[in-house]
Amino acid sequence: MIPLLGTLALASGLAASATGAVAWLRRPSGRGPALAAAGVLCSAVAAFLLLEWALITRDFAVAFVAEHGGRDVPLYYTVTGLWSAMEGSLLLWLVMLCGHAFAASRRLPATQDRPVTMVVIMVVCGCFFALTLFAANPFEAVPPPADGPGPDPLLRSHPFMGLHPPLLYLGYTGFCVPFAHGLAALVTGRAGREAAEVMRRWTLAAWVPLTAGVVLGAWWSYGVLGWGGYWEWDPVENASIIPWFTATALLHALMVRRRRGSLRAWTVALAVATFLLVLTGTFLTRSGVVASVHSFTRSSVGPVLLGVLVAVLVAACGLLVWGWDRLADGPHRRADRLPPLSRETFLLAAGALLVALAFTVLLGTLFPLLVQAVGGERVSVGPPYYDRMTVPLALALLTAMAVAPLTGWRGPGARAVARRLAGPAALAAAVVAALGFLADEPPVPLVSSGTAAFALAAVAVRLAGSVRHRGAAALLRAGGRRRLGGLLAHAGVALAAVAVTASAAHATTLQTRLRVGQTAQAAGYTVRLDGVDRERAGDEMSVAARVTVLRDGRAIDILRPSLVFYPSAGGSAVARPAVRTRLLTDLYLAVSEVDQEADEVVLRLAVNPLMALLWGAGTTVALGGLIALTGGPARREPSGWRGTARARIEEPVG
Amino acid sequence: MSAARRLGWIGVALLVPGLAVVLAHGLRTGEEAASVAVARRPAPALEGATLDGRRVSLAGLRGHVVVVNVWASWCGPCREEFPYLVETAPRLAARGVRFLGLDVRDGLEPARRFVEEFGAQDLPHLSDPDGRLALDLGAFGVPESFLVDRDGTIVQHLLGPMTPQWVERHVLPLLDPR
Amino acid sequence: MSGVRSVLAGRLAAVGLAVLIALSCAALWRSAQQEAAAPVRVQDVAASLRCPDCQTASAAESSSPLAQAMRAEIGRRLALGWSADRIRDYFQERYGPWILRSPPAEGLSLGAWALPVAVLAAGCLPLARRLRRARGAAATTGPTTPAPARHGDSTAERSQEPENATWQARGGARGRVRGAGWVAALLSLACGGGVLAAALAGGPSPSPPADPARDDARQPDAGGYLARGRALQAAGDAEQAVLAFEAAAALRPDDRAPRYLLGFALVKAGRAAEAVTLLRPLRARHPDDPDLLLVLGTAELTADPPAGRRTLARFLSLAPEGHPAVPEVRRLLEGNPR
Structure with missing residues (x-):
């Protein structure tokens, strides 16, 4: 029954998308298009719910349940099991995509480019319905086995499994709307102030969950993968950070466009590129082209997905070429004088840096494939490459991020800007001097800490200026929330830079073999192996090391890192680390081997500083985006913000 | 349209198909399936003590075709390949091929037991308890075999157990016709 | 009176800032000296190399037999006075560039290092051009007073203008038809490209792995x-x-x-x-x-x-x-x- 209903839901979704595309093209004002959009969403939700139902009721006649369900899997991981494999995660993707499509059909202003936007969105929906239906149908009927293996062991050991993929997908699919809107601008040639506002809103609506998804993804790998780190420049991680870079560049370019009316073609190109990068990333990680720690899914869907990707790529790039000149800045605007210390200068520089970052990460991910395709010797691109390339770019970006809000659009003059930057610069210099002379830090952490301090102080200066000028209440009103949100996001990025610097420079790791009763020491902590416990619960068998944590000879905690094995799923045992999180340091324990006879374990021990700050900072960035999203259009203030008593700025800082 | 713009478009026109081809190629081969082919290079001297205490070196076998087999007693697939090895080595020896085992990161006792179990005591096995020789040779793991020609050049590197096909395809052509 | 005091405070602050910046530069210089003088650690070299018998891990973090062997070998060669680069070269000779965790800056791999720089330069070029123009203009019109008329409300009006004007200029029956033709051609090209790519990727592989034994035997x-x-x-x-x-x-x-x-x-x-x-x-x-x-x-x-x-x-x-x-x-x- 469910196989039939599910396949029907997918087919009806495909039909509704096709109808919707035609309806939006033919008669955008009637009721038909709205109905079609609703139909698309209903089909996706129905398919999603049917598969969830099949998983929960353990209907093993459904292929997906037979392959990824299990009788003894707890309810939570049964529900999240839907997105633990290719076919099901396509359904989650569809629900999110169709949700955005429906919202767009309701909320997009009824301008000339709305029909084109909606046609593009409907075509994208149709593509994914077709992909799911024909190449990765989870609803295929199979002879029911007695029990299934359950989801991949790694995907059922952390509660974030229920948050991270949905948020990430919500972000990914959300970029479909700015993408479609950009293509519509290319087709119709309309790209005015109102269009910029629409694009900003929808981009931000996707950027917030993407940011949250990326942060939770790092947190999840920290809590699950057991190597003690949170970011390994793995293809799956790269696939999520690349569109984040371009989307961030887009948000800032849109500020320039709104203010100056320039960069219309570039914002459109960034909006189109962001979704294309989402699709490329999805292809890379879902098809098994690149080996990854998290590639849980390899299937025959690769060629079809590549076909869709190439078709969208060709169509979008063709439209960009075709429509570029209409949107491009006229010669008078390109010849415009750009005051060196104006906000536009720094926004443009930040845009260039963000695009360069996105390009670097994309190139690094694809480079082994590229070399292989032209027949070169095999090469590896690992964390040393990414660190070396991205750290300078990120530091420059941090500086631009700090300076831009302290300048004005018209360039308030070098003296005024210098006056505002004096405080942050003094703090940065003090931090560098203190860390350099007192803590003997190496140069890279020194420069990073200095830059982060500079950025943090700059945010504080800007915030203080805003409050002094307009009062704190104004920041919470609709007009001020954009500014507040932006500053909060900047503060979060600066704090994250502090945390990343600290954890990169000062993490202590140690791998050691311990017998029961033996101890190991790292960074002031002593751990003692007290015993090895074997347990069996549901369909999982675990071997836990009972470890007492001592500090200054006093026992302060008992941690139980374990190895978990799922006999029904087979495969290797997965580590389940135990983390003791405190404000300043994390103690991270993971078991990598257990010798049961000898009661001996191989323990990986890491002491990571400021991890809590990292998660807090990431949350702050997302929260800032959320606050900015709720803000109304920026009001023009009658008079400018005075940074200092004497430096008057000619124009309000927006 | 300015020259820079035109250049940009040509770039896009090249990039899109290029990306498509790279991705399609990647999808066909898959990263792991790609061969870790190592170009021909001179073999290292590989000098050390054997399991039974004699001194042997690969350099001393110059002038002969040599098959270096990397193994360890803790390695499962080595168990699979050893009977074939023990059977093949004398046949190849008759045609001038020298055999050299390299026992990697292994205890002396388990290694000796392993050799006795398969009756491979007649073949020389270098003991490499710290893995230094294996790294010098360029081994990725166990079991692996290297084919060294008469000039002391590594000409083949087999990952995985030795098979009759490999011997036929790569070792026999190096020998004098009979 | 207050004017004099504030000028004095400003001077003092400037001097203080200069002292702090000089101090921070000294700290950086000192730390760079210390880093250059610090002995190379086994961990650092191992972290830049891949472990031969693992999937993605580095030689520093893996506990596989050959990763352990590599750490020991790196330590031995460092003790013999080898430089980190010489050790990396030693492994690259044996394992190819694959063993390096960041591609070597030579041959084809140079692209991985040069292309991002080129993209950044291309992104900054227009910015630099406009800035140069700005400086030239500033020299003639005076320092920090850009003409407000160019940026103020007239900007808003101008940015609205294409919404109708361009559409109308291009619009009308002919413009639309030409557009439709273009779009149709583009769509068929896109579909063709997509199908071609899928076919390319899905077809039977023409080049089997170098040695058939490898595939089965090696996991x-x-x-x-x-x-x-x-x-x-x-x-x-x-x-x-x-x-x-x-x-x-x-x-x-x-x-x-x-x-x-x-x-x-x-x-x-x-x-x-x-x-x-x-x-x-x-x-x-x-x-x-x-x-x-x-x-x-x-x-x-x-x-x-x-x-x-x-x-x-x-x-x-x-x-x-x-x-x-x-x-x-x-x-x-x-x-x-x-």
């Missing part, structure tokens, strides 16, 4: 063998599954799970007796492990039925609540009370 680790074995078993190839599980069991002598899977595969392959010989020694050590009893019992049921029934009965008494195999085994024992 990265025990996990890989286990996955392969399960896939083979699902595909009904029990003999090959046995080989895969054997390899996995050999690689993980301490882990009993691969042995259980091997036992099942042996039973499926009709080699139940071998499964019994494999598993009976384990039972001596772990008499109460229900999973072991289940596999062993199933195997014995073919090879030695009375023993098999005893083992399975013991399994029933020890199996935890809700073990998936319990109903099946119960049916088996009750339906066959010989």
Whole structure:
């Protein structure tokens, strides 16, 4: 029954998308298009719910349940099991995509480019319905086995499994709307102030969950993968950070466009590129082209997905070429004088840096494939490459991020800007001097800490200026929330830079073999192996090391890192680390081997500083985006913000 | 349209198909399936003590075709390949091929037991308890075999157990016709 | 009076800032000196190299045999006075550029280093051009007073203008038709490209891996063998599954799970007796492990039925609540009370 209903839901979704595309093209004002959009969403939700139902009721006649369900899997991981494999995660993707499509059909202003936007969105929906239906149908009927293996062991050991993929997908699919809107601008040639506002809103609506998804993804790998780190420049991680870079560049370019009316073609190109990068990333990680720690899914869907990707790529790039000149800045605007210390200068520089970052990460991910395709010797691109390339770019970006809000659009003059930057610069210099002379830090952490301090102080200066000028209440009103949100996001990025610097420079790791009763020491902590416990619960068998944590000879905690094995799923045992999180340091324990006879374990021990700050900072960035999203259009203030008593700025800082 | 713009478009026109081809190629081969082919290079001297205490070196076998087999007693697939090895080595020896085992990161006792179990005591096995020789040779793991020609050049590197096909395809052509 | 004081304060602040910046520069210089003088650590060199017998890990973090060997070898060569670069070259000669975790800055791999810089330069070029123009203009019109008329409200008006003007200029029947033709051509090109790419990617591979033996024989680790074995078993190839599980069991002598899977595969392959010989020694050590009893019992049921029934009965008494195999085994024992 469910196989039939599910396949029907997918087919009806495909039909509704096709109808919707035609309806939006033919008669955008009637009721038909709205109905079609609703139909698309209903089909996706129905398919999603049917598969969830099949998983929960353990209907093993459904292929997906037979392959990824299990009788003894707890309810939570049964529900999240839907997105633990290719076919099901396509359904989650569809629900999110169709949700955005429906919202767009309701909320997009009824301008000339709305029909084109909606046609593009409907075509994208149709593509994914077709992909799911024909190449990765989870609803295929199979002879029911007695029990299934359950989801991949790694995907059922952390509660974030229920948050991270949905948020990430919500972000990914959300970029479909700015993408479609950009293509519509290319087709119709309309790209005015109102269009910029629409694009900003929808981009931000996707950027917030993407940011949250990326942060939770790092947190999840920290809590699950057991190597003690949170970011390994793995293809799956790269696939999520690349569109984040371009989307961030887009948000800032849109500020320039709104203010100056320039960069219309570039914002459109960034909006189109962001979704294309989402699709490329999805292809890379879902098809098994690149080996990854998290590639849980390899299937025959690769060629079809590549076909869709190439078709969208060709169509979008063709439209960009075709429509570029209409949107491009006229010669008078390109010849415009750009005051060196104006906000536009720094926004443009930040845009260039963000695009360069996105390009670097994309190139690094694809480079082994590229070399292989032209027949070169095999090469590896690992964390040393990414660190070396991205750290300078990120530091420059941090500086631009700090300076831009302290300048004005018209360039308030070098003296005024210098006056505002004096405080942050003094703090940065003090931090560098203190860390350099007192803590003997190496140069890279020194420069990073200095830059982060500079950025943090700059945010504080800007915030203080805003409050002094307009009062704190104004920041919470609709007009001020954009500014507040932006500053909060900047503060979060600066704090994250502090945390990343600290954890990169000062993490202590140690791998050691311990017998029961033996101890190991790292960074002031002593751990003692007290015993090895074997347990069996549901369909999982675990071997836990009972470890007492001592500090200054006093026992302060008992941690139980374990190895978990799922006999029904087979495969290797997965580590389940135990983390003791405190404000300043994390103690991270993971078991990598257990010798049961000898009661001996191989323990990986890491002491990571400021991890809590990292998660807090990431949350702050997302929260800032959320606050900015709720803000109304920026009001023009009658008079400018005075940074200092004497430096008057000619124009309000927006 | 300015020259820079035109250049940009040509770039896009090249990039899109290029990306498509790279991705399609990647999808066909898959990263792991790609061969870790190592170009021909001179073999290292590989000098050390054997399991039974004699001194042997690969350099001393110059002038002969040599098959270096990397193994360890803790390695499962080595168990699979050893009977074939023990059977093949004398046949190849008759045609001038020298055999050299390299026992990697292994205890002396388990290694000796392993050799006795398969009756491979007649073949020389270098003991490499710290893995230094294996790294010098360029081994990725166990079991692996290297084919060294008469000039002391590594000409083949087999990952995985030795098979009759490999011997036929790569070792026999190096020998004098009979 | 207050003017004088504020000028004084400003001067003081400027001097203070200058002192701080000078201090921070000194700190940076000192730390760069210290770093240059610091001895190279084994961990640092190992972190820049891949471990030969793992999937993605570096030689610094892996505990595989060859990663351990590499760390020892790096330490030995550092003690001999080798530089980090010379050690990297040593490994690259043996393993190719693959062993380096960041591509070498030579040949084809130079692209990985140069292209991002080129993209950044291309992104900054227009900015630099406009800034240069700005400086030239500033020289003629005076320092910080850009003409407000160019930026103020007139900007807003101008940005609105294309909304209608361009559409109308391009619009009308001819513009639309030309547009439609273009779009149609583009769409067919896109679909064609998509189908072509899918066909390219999906077709049979023309170049099989260099050595056919490699594919079958070489798997990265025990996990890989286990996955392969399960896939083979699902595909009904029990003999090959046995080989895969054997390899996995050999690689993980301490882990009993691969042995259980091997036992099942042996039973499926009709080699139940071998499964019994494999598993009976384990039972001596772990008499109460229900999973072991289940596999062993199933195997014995073919090879030695009375023993098999005893083992399975013991399994029933020890199996935890809700073990998936319990109903099946119960049916088996009750339906066959010989």
